[in-house]
Amino acid sequence: MSLITEAAPVEVATPKPPAPRRRKAGGTPYAFLAPALILFAAFLAAPIVYAGYLSLRKVKVSGLGLGSKARTEVWAGFDNYARSLSDPDFLPSVGRIGAYGLIVVPTMLGLALLFALLLDANRTRAGISRVARVSIFLPYAVPAVVASLLWGFLYLPRVSPITDAFEAVGLTAPNLLSSDLTLWAVANIAIWGGTGFNMIVIYTALKAVPSSLYESARIDGASELSIAWRIKIPIVMPSLVMTFVFSLIATLQVFAEPMTLRPLANTISTTWTPLMKVYRDAFARNDLYAAAATSVVIALATFILSFGFLKLVGRRAFDQED
Template sequence: MTAFPTTTRTPRTATRRSAGVPYSFLAPALLLFAAFLAAPIAYTTYLSLRRTQVTGLGLGAGSRTEVWAGLENYTRSLTDPDFLPSVYRVGAYGLIVVPTMLGLALLMALLLDAGRTRVGTFARTAIFLPYAVPAVVASLLWGFLYLPRVSPFADLLHALGITPPDVLAGSGVLWAVANIAIWGGTGFNMIVLYTALRAVPRDLYEAARLDGASDVQIAWRIKIPIVTPALIMTSVFSIIATVQVFAEPMTLRPLSNTISTTWTPLMKVYRDAFTRNDVYSAAATSVVIALATFLVSFGLLKLVGSRAFHQEDRT
């Protein structure tokens, strides 16, 4: 009988193979990240540094060529008279949406966690349901509710002898857009905060009640400090969504004369890219918006994140 040679694996070979196993699991996610996130960002940055050079009358095969522009597109984007007003509008929009939405979400999460209601499942579903409605559909729904000529609320106010306000005119449009975001985003943030509250050991609440603490004191001194990391996370998500607001004002624009094509920075990007056919300026504005989003989010995490997460570790 012929003996077959046996292969032996050295410890170094086995270590190399085991070290490559995590990368094989990460490979699909890394490929998707590179193809659908990193590559578009790199290409957008590349376009922001280019421009079209026109020779002659701009007719013919070689009359339009793409050349290096440096920071010219960024200069044009930042000095555009429509850019800063759009930033101010988004800032005012964020000051309305983020505190109101997170405050309502926290209040509803605390009420549901208190266990004082028998319709907890129905309440959670009803509060979360608006988040499942697409932003375009929600904007159309609220847009027709805002219009005095077709809104049932306007008929009710007329029956009471009250003239309904036109919220889509003047400065009221800012509150109209903010209301749609609050209506749609409160449920998601409530679920995140409520989930964090349900993870808190009930022994802490029982010990506090034995010490004579009321429900309000328990919520203020125990529940809110413990869910602060979740509150910071939802704040970051809400700020990112605020900077990227687009669907609501874009959908309401045909219903209002006060929403311009540059009402928000992303609407300006859309106008430059698809109306003016200036993809280079749109790319530069997109990069500026992305950097601003990163700086604001990173600044918020550095300002309050370490303190909150360290507090969570201590608890």
Template sequence: MSLTTTRRSIRRAGVPYAFLAPGLLLFTLFLAAPIGYAGYLSLRKVKVSGLGLGSKSRTEVWAGLSNYARSMTDPEWLPSVYRILGYGLIVVPAMLGLALLMALLLDANRTRPALSGFARISIFLPYAVPAVVASLLWGFLYLPRVSPFGYALGKLGIGTPELLSSSWVLYAVANVAVWGGTGFNMIVLYTALKSVPTSLYESARIDGASELAIAWRIKIPIVLPSLIMTFVFSMIATLQVFAEPMTLKPLSNTISFTWTPLMKVYRDAFVRNDIHSAAATSVVIALATFLLSFGFLKLVGRRAFDQEDS
């Protein structure tokens, strides 16, 4: 093999890594490095000497796993985990179910592109609204005294439920996430459906298949890999929910500073000034996110993607 051929082979082998380099650099700087630094902080603690007033009275020392033990035995930890599990059981099925339904309805109406385009934009538009703004808007609608819906129901003699009460607040927060996230997932699923040639559906109709049968036996199996991907994204977003309950917190005393695990991290770091305990909780959340995502993909991913390849 000549020297020129060897150089060409090396250059070709390096092309994929050159394309991956910007993404790997951003991943390292903004995800891997912060997680690594949080892991380092989680193994340290501040030792106070004397009254803690001198310049050298506070020193950072090795703490081992004591921060993890203290964080996991916090009486507010398990309630926040149970709350986020209930939140996920509401949000993920509702959001993905609505997204799949809307994608199927839009795909069934391919003959009217103008109407389909307007519907796509209308459904996707809530996703473009920042979570804080969406939470403020919904919070305004949740308060009976300022909500136009509460005023209209009052005029009709119908009582307005306290949607931010302890009985309803979980559903109120979940509604904000469903309203904001359905459009994004719908676009992902609809894009997968658009890649399927219409001749496949026409053949099924010639064989006598109804629209419901086509959706159940052809369309849903085709979008299954995309559905799995959106499920993983939704699960990650559920574990990291913060903006919605944090924004609604001033409107109701039923949402505490530890309503979700990520809110507990915020409380420990910026209210209690205990950044080491907050780092330990952050590492636990990151590990739980990785294990759940990886475990789910190992469980169902191979079956779904093998089906796509076949």
């Protein structure tokens, strides 16, 4: 009796194909970035650097100030900043901007969130979403100067239909361009023009949420109000943070609305806002150095407030996306 043993099959290792070589990108990415970098450097970075340079200079007048060498530019240090911050018109303009921001930012973002939630609650129903979105967003497409002119004529008592409507029911229309209501009149223009943009940002964030999440909450017995408060608002919190930062920057840079309304009302001074003070110093007083110092102060305040707010709430708002 013979024992036959079968030899175990020999496994032949197949060689692995060589890993493809990665081609070096070279200068291709930089070539695509070059136009944007050039425009950024030429129209944003360079003016900021030049404004900082001018803020540290001043003109020294020799003799009567006549002749080609009678006026020379010399180093001023921080004298322009001291003059800018000690200007009696500067702090009142900052106070008005603070009050303006307390009115505009919460009201505008609150309305934007409300409109976005209402549109999202009806996104499965036909007939209102497209018309409502366009109607709410349309004021944002109107330039600030045009919007200010439109509202300015609505504010004028002699030509305003608002005055006629009040008189028709036997009431006296308020003078919206009076010293007590000017701040509210300017804030109304900003709210009217900016709510639509912020609403679109928040609504877009809501559209990215799957409907199954809401359906699960409804099956568990959650009401529409509870879904909005406990699910939708926390989800769009990053969008709310972003729109708040944009609104904060726009508040610190408000210029077009009060500048356009100024010829219609004697209650708006040339230094009603910090940027209007910059305009007065640069073009009315021909003091570019003080205007540059005030501009740098406004830019630093914008950066500090925006960066500080993002550091305060950014981690809490954006960690939920991970």
